[in-house]
Amino acid sequence: MLVRTPADLGAVIRDRRKQLDLDQATLAKRVGVSRQWVIEIERGHPRAELALVLRAIDVLGIRLDASVGPAPDHPHSESVDIDGIVARARKAKP
Amino acid sequence: MLVRTPADLGAVIRDRRKQLDLDQATLAKRVGVSRQWVIEIERGHPRAELALVLRAIDVLGIRLDASVGPAPDHPHSESVDIDGIVARARKAKP
DNA sequence: TAGGAATGTCATCGTTCGCCGACATTTCCC
DNA sequence: GGGAAATGTCGGCGAACGATGACATTCCTA
Numbered sequence: 167m168l169v170r171t172p173a174d175l176g177a178v179i180r181d182r183r184k185q186l187d188l189d190q191a192t193l194a195k196r197v198g199v200s201r202q203w204v205i206e207i208e209r210g211h212p213r214a215e216l217a218l219v220l221r222a223i224d225v226l227g228i229r230l231d232a233s234v235g236p237a238p239d240h241p242h243s244e245s246v247d248i249d250g251i252v253a254r255a256r257k258a259k260p
Numbered sequence: 261m262l263v264r265t266p267a268d269l270g271a272v273i274r275d276r277r278k279q280l281d282l283d284q285a286t287l288a289k290r291v292g293v294s295r296q297w298v299i300e301i302e303r304g305h306p307r308a309e310l311a312l313v314l315r316a317i318d319v320l321g322i323r324l325d326a327s328v329g330p331a332p333d334h335p336h337s338e339s340v341d342i343d344g345i346v347a348r349a350r351k352a353k354p
Numbered sequence: 355t356a357g358g359a360a361t362g363t364c365a366t367c368g369t370t371c372g373c374c375g376a377c378a379t380t381t382c383c384c
Numbered sequence: 385g386g387g388a389a390a391t392g393t394c395g396g397c398g399a400a401c402g403a404t405g406a407c408a409t410t411c412c413t414a
Contacts, residue, residue: 169324172310178326189390200373205392212311213371213401216266219310223326230263231325232272232317234279283360294403299362307371307401 169230173210175219180208182226197222263324267304269313274302276320291316 169175183193183204190204197204199218207214207222223230263269277287284298291298293312301308301316317324 167326169314169326170318171314175310175314175326182328190392191390201391202374202393203372206372209392211371212309214310215306215371215401216269216308216310216313217306218372220263220265220269224264227329229325229327229329231323231327232261232263232269233323233325234276235321235323284362285360295361296363296404297402300402305401309371309401312402 171210172212172214176208176210178228179222179226182228183208186226193222193225196225265304266306266308270302270304272322273316273320276322277302280320287316287319290319 167174167178169178183190188196190208191201194201194204197218198221203214203218204222207219220230261268261272263272277284282290284302285295288295288298291312292315297308297312298316301313314324
């Protein structure tokens with residue numbers, strides 16, 4: 167699933183937790199946070215700590231992949247690096 | 261790239277920013293944060309705000325994908341949902 | 355080499371996190 | 385329906401965030 171907002175993240179975490187049949191308390195213990203925190207995260211709390219979120223994701227066996235561009239295709243993509251070329255060109259004669 | 265830690269995130273953001281030939285101040289302004297924040301994030305600050313990180317990622321045109329399992333293969337994977345089946349089975353007679 | 359732009363550092367300040375503990379509510383089996 | 389487990393809510397507390405503004409350092413380039 168594509169993650170754009172904290173709410174997306176929360177949904178992913180909650181779904182996966184249920185999929186694994188874990189209750190919030192158990193997940194909290196495994197991640198090393200309070201049960202409160204799990205509740206807030208699953209709600210889509212926007213100001214959550216990055217590291218804790220990543221730990222939760224890891225505990226749940228979720229993979230987070232960062233790729234460039236909103237298009238879900240990548241036949242060769244990055245070997246061309248159009249953005250870089252344009253950027254450098256633009257900078258040449260400011 | 262696979263994102264596991266705040267440092268990974270920082271690296272992704274920094275690389276992409278340079279790829280687009282943006283300086284920290286410009287990125288900061290576009291994301292709506294201070295330049296300080298950009299510096300800290302690129303350093304891998306573990307306690308950054310989730311929403312700000314996601315906004316930065318979005319501004320940079322980076323896609324974040326959440327999939328299940330650390331294995332990079334998915335021939336059919338989720339249509340079987342082995343985890344769910346096992347979890348439910350385990351719960352049947354506690 | 356001089357100048358400026360980009361990057362990194364510092365101290366201060368208001369705001370909010372995440373934790374704790376207890377309580378309310380919902381959900382789900384028997 | 386009854387009761388236990390899971391989930392959500394409340395107030396209070398220490399710690400840390402992120403913003404600001406000024407300053408130091410590194411890196412280009414004219």
